[in-house]
Structures are given as structure tokens and as C-alpha cells.
Amino acid sequence: MKTFLILGAGTGGTMVANKMAQALDPQEWRILIVDKDENHYYQPGFLFIPFGIYSPSDVVKPKRNFLPPTVDVIFGEIELIEPDKNRVKLNGGRTINYDYLVVATGSHTRPDLLPGLVDGGGWRKNIFDFYTPDGATALGRFLKFWKGGRMVLNVAEMPIKCPVAPLEFLFLADWFFRERGIRDKVEITFATPLPGAFTKPRASAILGNMLAERGIRLETEYAIMEVDNTKQVIRSYDEREIPYDLFVTIPTNMGAEVIGASGMGDELNFVPVNKHTLQSVKWENVWLIGDASNAPASKAGSVAHFMLDVVIENILRHMEGLEPLPKFDGHANCFIESGNEKGVLIDFNYEVEPLPGMFPLPGFGPFSLLKESPANHWGKMMFKWIYWNVLLKGGEMPFESQMSMAGKWK
Amino acid sequence: MTVDLTQISFNEEGFMTDPHQWTKEIAEELAKQEGIETLTADHWKIIDFCRQVGLASGKAPTLRQITTGTGISTKDLFALYPKGPAKKVARIAGLGKPEGCV
Structure with a gap:
């Protein structure tokens, strides 16, 4: 019996489990999937929670519901991945030896990396994130009764998961404050490390205009250094201070810590991948899907979906001794x-x-x-x-x- | 010694288009244009690292790649190359403009 192991049961891992359950002979293969969280979150929905459009229960369902019955699901923490030995150690002492490994461990926000963000006293009082269900819900409670002031949205560092989400947040906030009749009492600033509203020139120009039309101030090439909770300002390395009454952060995004601990990642714990075949550049039986890789594509569910057919076909080809095909083109929608x-x-x-x-x-x-x-x-x-x-x-x-x-x- | 920058090709944003045309003298000249009069050993450590990464990957390194790779803190990096260090070093090192990944 051979083992096909998937780490992470988010969007990418769940799709791979479903496809592989159809493609592999159950007499020959067992499929295992490991994740630490029993809940599957519809992450694009987090954005709507602060504005009361979705409630937290709209975006969560049990992971088990989306996995085929033939797949063994293990809920637990991964302690170490040892790709040179084809095995994974779980917390609690269990070791899984695998023939093929798909890494789908995603990317996660790291608010702890910015001084003053979680440790300055304002966290979840007038400083919020919306990339987590808890953060989005807390921000929703705050906005419900907010009477206005200076709202600052900051992207700490690129790349981030769903690079358009900050812009959507700004457009929705502008609309939300208008609907509540307090738009004239809210000053909105977007501080971004990028030279414009978005990464690509034509879209950046059009989306930048949409910010300007809505009276949203854009502060570009802003490398945030710290949050000063006492003075209520954020400060950049080049000493630009932006005052806030409400600070909304998109913290640094990183791959899973176990990737770093296992020596498999780059400086942000993303796993180096062949960006066209989705095979690990180092281990031929290790494959990547979704945010976990360092492919220079958007970190988004649509991208994981477009990776799916390519990674499945290439794994099946590899099992037959064929070369992988360079078919992934970085498609995002x-x-x-x-x-x-x-x-x-x-x-x-x-x-x-x-x-x-x-x-x-x-x-x-x-x-x-x-x-x-x-x-x-x-x-x-x-x-x-x-x-x-x-x-x-x-x-x-x-x-x-x-x-x-x-x-x-x- | 002065260098003749007219023999070197630049794009419209002032970044060199061919990293192989780069020399240390060009770096010193470009540094002056960026307001850095003298390149110290610390400046060079960063430039050398960026050249190495840039020539291997074809892309100028990000701020985090520079701090992780050289062990120099972001704060010190901003002191050495005020305002946008990643962009400034990339230009001085004869590499393209660092791209914000999508």
C-alpha cells in the first residue's frame, strides 16, 4: 500500500484530496490529509463581516463535509516535515511515511512581527485586522457604533494573500460610512508599501482613480516600522507619521512555521517551487498548491483552483515516469x-x-x-x-x- | 576618476537595463545621484548581496530578502540608504526596479 499525503485541508488541499480520491486506485493507495483546524473558512467572506454583510456563521463549515469518505483525515499539528526521509512527524509522536507529498499549508498573518501592533494596548480596541474571523468580527462590533474619525488602513509588507482585499475594504468602508450618513466625519488613508494602489500598472491606475473619486488618501512606498499607541500614530522607517483613531492592519503574511522549522522555505516560509510545473525545486515527490509556494502569482483561492488541474496531471504523469508539463501560467481571476x-x-x-x-x-x-x-x-x-x-x-x-x-x- | 554614463543604457526610470555593464565606478556615480557621497563597507556589503541575488534570479531582492540575507536590520538599512532602500540599492547595483509581487 502506498501513501499519498496532503498537508493542509484548506482550499488547495481539499481540492487535491477530492481529485486524487477519484484518480487513485484505493487498492493501491491510501490518501491522508492533515490539518490542525476542524473548521473550513470561506476566507473571501471575511471582508464582508466588518460591514455586517456576512455574519461569522456564513463563512465557516466543518472540513470533514468537503472531504471524500475514502480519505483519512487527521486533525493535529505537524511537528516536522523531513522530505529527505519521505516522512512527516505529528505532534504526539505519530510518524507518517509517504510516497507523495502535497504541501498546501497556506499563508497566515503575523501581527506579532510589527512592534506596537498587538503589544501596545490598542489591539482589538481601536486596532483591528480583518484577515482572521476573530479580527473581522471584532472590527464589525467596533464599526457598528463608531461615530467617525481618522481611519488608516495599512499593508505591512508584500506579498499578501488576496492582494485586492485592501482595496475592497476601502471601497466598502466608503460605502458603509455613506450609508450611515457619517462619510463627512471619516477621513480615510491607505498606506501601502507599493508605489500605487495595486501591483500592475493599468489596474493600479484605474483602481487608484477609484480611490481618488471616493476621497481616499493614498500614501505610497510606506514601509511601516511601528505603531505608537500613545500618540496614536503609525510611523514608517523614513519617519512619516500618520495619525489614526482607527487603525486597520494587514500584517505580514508568512507560510506555516513548520515549513521554516523543517528548512523547506524561503525568508517568508514559502516553499520554492517550479512556477510552471508546481513541483518542488528540491524534492521530486513533493508538490505545491495554493499560497504555500513561492510562485510569483496572487495568493488567492482562484489561483489555487487554476493550479489544481496542472498539479494533478503532473503528479499522475510523475507516477507513470513521465516529465511534468509546464502548464501553470499564473492565472488569477x-x-x-x-x-x-x-x-x-x-x-x-x-x-x-x-x-x-x-x-x-x-x-x-x-x-x-x-x-x-x-x-x-x-x-x-x-x-x-x-x-x-x-x-x-x-x-x-x-x-x-x-x-x-x-x-x-x- | 569619472565614469562616462552616456555609454550605459538606462530605462525611463533610471535603472540600468543590462546588469552586465555594471562596474564599481558606475555604482559610485549612481550613489552620488541618489545622494550618497561615499559608499562605505556596509553599503558595499548590501550592494554585493543584491548583485549576487539579482544575477542569480534575474530580479532585485525585496527589503526582507536583503535584511534576512545580510543580517542588517531594516532600521540600519534605511540609515544607509534613506527613503526607499530596496529601490535605491537596486539602482546602484545595476539591477531592475524591485517588483512588488502580486
Whole structure:
């Protein structure tokens, strides 16, 4: 009996478990998946909790519901991965020897890395994150009764999971304060380490304009050094101070600590990967999906989904002694909520930046690329249902894994 | 000694387009343009590290890669290369502009 081991039962790991349960002969293979948390979170939904659009119960379901009955699920902490010995040690002494390993341990926020963020007295009082269910819920309680003031949103460091989420948060906040009739009492500033609103030039210009139209101030190339809870300012390394009454942080994102402890990661605990085949650059029976790798693609569920078919095909090829195919192109597809029941859609890959056009059908859509539309908002809202009912179980989606230029305008 | 920068190709943002044209003299000249009069041993330690990473990967290293790789703290890095150190060192080291990953 051979062992196919998956570490992490988030979006990527769950999809791989479902696909592999169909592809592998149960007489020959046992499939195991390990995760420390019994809950599966719909992470794109965290964004809506602070504004009362979703409640915490909308974004959580038991992980077991999304895994096939033939897969052995182990809930527990991983102590050490030893890829040179093809084995993984779990807390409590259990050791699993594997033939193939898929690392799907994701990325996580590290608020502890910024001085004054969690240890300065303001944490979860007037300093919040929204990348965790607890943080998003606490921020929701704060915003419900907030009468206004200076709100500052900061991205500590790139890369972050879902790089459009900060912009969505700003658009939704602007809308939320307007609806409550206090927009004139709130000053919104976005302090980002990037030179503009977003990473790619055309999208950055368009999204930057959308911030300006909403009266949101943009502070660029901002490398945050500390949070001064006494003076209520954030301070950058080049000594720019920004005063806040409400500070919302997107802390540094890192891969799982066990990746670092096992000597498998880069300076942020992300695992070096061949960005086209999704095979580890160091161990041929180790494969990557989702945020855990250092592939220079967005860290997002859509990207994990586009990686899925490539990684499965390549693992199956490898089992037959064939070379992996370099088919992953960095494809990402993100709905950006822009408030007022509208949204923007972007579709891009390693080579092609987000461009205007229609998606997925050229000229017809129904979604417009790089442009606000109500259809894009409904696409995003519908996506929660698709995520729970189709995507996690590895079901078919109505578009290809590789990005298409059809419908895009250069 | 002065260097003739007119023989070197730069992009519209002032970054060298061919890292192989780079010399130490060019670095000293570009450093002056960035407001750094003298490159000390600490400056060079960072430049050497960035050259090494940049030539191997084809990309200028990020701030965190520099601090992790050289053991120099972010604060000291900002003291040596005020304002945006990652961008400044990349330019002085003859590499492209560091990209914010998506």
C-alpha cells in the first residue's frame, strides 16, 4: 500500500484530496490529509463581516463535509516535515511515511512581527485586522457604533494573500460610512508599501482613480516600522507619521512555521517551487498548491483552483515516469467589490497584466473586466455558493485553467 | 576618476537595463545621484548581496530578502540608504526596479 499525503485541508488541499480520491486506485493507495483546524473558512467572506454583510456563521463549515469518505483525515499539528526521509512527524509522536507529498499549508498573518501592533494596548480596541474571523468580527462590533474619525488602513509588507482585499475594504468602508450618513466625519488613508494602489500598472491606475473619486488618501512606498499607541500614530522607517483613531492592519503574511522549522522555505516560509510545473525545486515527490509556494502569482483561492488541474496531471504523469508539463501560467481571476452593489473583475497571469474587456465570453460577458458593474458584484456574491458546492469538491468550472486573451482589449 | 554614463543604457526610470555593464565606478556615480557621497563597507556589503541575488534570479531582492540575507536590520538599512532602500540599492547595483509581487 502506498501513501499519498496532503498537508493542509484548506482550499488547495481539499481540492487535491477530492481529485486524487477519484484518480487513485484505493487498492493501491491510501490518501491522508492533515490539518490542525476542524473548521473550513470561506476566507473571501471575511471582508464582508466588518460591514455586517456576512455574519461569522456564513463563512465557516466543518472540513470533514468537503472531504471524500475514502480519505483519512487527521486533525493535529505537524511537528516536522523531513522530505529527505519521505516522512512527516505529528505532534504526539505519530510518524507518517509517504510516497507523495502535497504541501498546501497556506499563508497566515503575523501581527506579532510589527512592534506596537498587538503589544501596545490598542489591539482589538481601536486596532483591528480583518484577515482572521476573530479580527473581522471584532472590527464589525467596533464599526457598528463608531461615530467617525481618522481611519488608516495599512499593508505591512508584500506579498499578501488576496492582494485586492485592501482595496475592497476601502471601497466598502466608503460605502458603509455613506450609508450611515457619517462619510463627512471619516477621513480615510491607505498606506501601502507599493508605489500605487495595486501591483500592475493599468489596474493600479484605474483602481487608484477609484480611490481618488471616493476621497481616499493614498500614501505610497510606506514601509511601516511601528505603531505608537500613545500618540496614536503609525510611523514608517523614513519617519512619516500618520495619525489614526482607527487603525486597520494587514500584517505580514508568512507560510506555516513548520515549513521554516523543517528548512523547506524561503525568508517568508514559502516553499520554492517550479512556477510552471508546481513541483518542488528540491524534492521530486513533493508538490505545491495554493499560497504555500513561492510562485510569483496572487495568493488567492482562484489561483489555487487554476493550479489544481496542472498539479494533478503532473503528479499522475510523475507516477507513470513521465516529465511534468509546464502548464501553470499564473492565472488569477478576482472579483473586486467596489461598494454600492457593484464590482470590478480582473483576470491576469504571469505575463499579462489585468486588461479591460469582457469575461468569460468575448463581447458578451456577463462580467466586465477592469470596470465597475452590478454583474461583477453578483458574480462575487454567487461565488460563495459555488465555492462551497462546486469548487472545493473539484467540480468543473465553466472556464479553462490557463488565461485566455479572448475578450481582452490591449 | 569619472565614469562616462552616456555609454550605459538606462530605462525611463533610471535603472540600468543590462546588469552586465555594471562596474564599481558606475555604482559610485549612481550613489552620488541618489545622494550618497561615499559608499562605505556596509553599503558595499548590501550592494554585493543584491548583485549576487539579482544575477542569480534575474530580479532585485525585496527589503526582507536583503535584511534576512545580510543580517542588517531594516532600521540600519534605511540609515544607509534613506527613503526607499530596496529601490535605491537596486539602482546602484545595476539591477531592475524591485517588483512588488502580486
